[in-house]
Amino acid sequence: MTTLASGVAVQPLTRRLGVRAGLLGLGLGALGILLGARAVAAAAPGWVFAVAVLEGAGYGLVMTTGLVDIGTRVSPRARGTAVGIYYVLTYLGFALPFIHAYAALHAPSALHRPWGDAGTLDRIAIAALASLGLRSLVLARRR
Numbered sequence: 001m002t003t004l005a006s007g008v009a010v011q012p013l014t015r016r017l018g019v020r021a022g023l024l025g026l027g028l029g030a031l032g033i034l035l036g037a038r039a040v041a042a043a044a045p046g047w048v049f050a051v052a053v054l055e056g057a058g059y060g061l062v063m064t065t066g067l068v069d070i071g072t073r074v075s076p077r078a079r080g081t082a083v084g085i086y087y088v089l090t091y092l093g094f095a096l097p098f099i100h101a102y103a104a105l106h107a108p109s110a111l112h113r114p115w116g117d118a119g120t121l122d123r124i125a126i127a128a129l130a131s132l133g134l135r136s137l138v139l140a141r142r143r
Contacts, residue, residue, distance in 0.1 A: 006056030022065035029058025037121035
């Protein structure tokens with residue numbers, strides 16, 4: 001509930017922050033994932049609230065930035081399809097933690113065995129930081 005609430009709370013900032021909203025969202029998300037990995041490694045469930053706030057804020061900013069990008073870059077005729085595809089891909093991404101948890105419990109995957117939960121989260125954070133770097137480069141070239 002905390003993640004969802006913080007995600008909804010930051011969404012109005014998207015227009016004010018402009019292109020920086022997506023960058024800030026990716027940064028907050030990556031930080032939340034890294035703190036989550038540390039919480040798992042330290043068996044510190046007390047960190048869950050802070051991680052939930054960071055993850056929610058990152059989600060809210062990235063989600064709305066993507067929708068704003070679609071609204072400005074896609075023709076009105078194709079916009080409904082683009083938004084639909086965006087939501088499908090986004091919500092498939094939201095399912096990944098559940099798939100990982102299921103696999104870890106019922107059929108330890110090749111990823112979970114060598115890395116564990118904290119290691120997997122570290123790698124996801126690296127992917128988020130790589131996305132942040134790539135998005136920064138793309139935005140810098142547009143200017």
